[in-house]
Amino acid sequence: MNHSRCYVKVVEWSETDSCYVGSCPGLLYGGCHGDDQKDVYDELCQIVDATVELYLKDGKKILP
Numbered sequence: 102m103n104h105s106r107c108y109v110k111v112v113e114w115s116e117t118d119s120c121y122v123g124s125c126p127g128l129l130y131g132g133c134h135g136d137d138q139k140d141v142y143d144e145l146c147q148i149v150d151a152t153v154e155l156y157l158k159d160g161k162k163i164l165p
Contacts, residue, residue: 104157105149107164112142125149128163 108128115122115134123145124132129152133144156163 104163105146105153108149108153110142110145110149112138112145123148125152128152 108125110123110125112121112123114120118134120134120136121138121141122132122134123141125145125148128149133141133148135141135144153163
């Protein structure tokens with residue numbers, strides 16, 4: 102099962118930073134940023150996948 106699909110991934114424009122910012126509420130603090138919305142989303146998906154993998158390896162509880 103791909104657990105990372107259970108998490109909401111948000112990419113939004115930040116006026117403060119003048120770039121797109123990606124985040125995954127409920128899973129990780131921080132995220133990624135960049136000038137291209139799709140690139141930020143793709144990077145965010147990779148970060149979420151890696152985070153879920155680490156959490157599972159460490160026995161931490163995640164969404165089913």
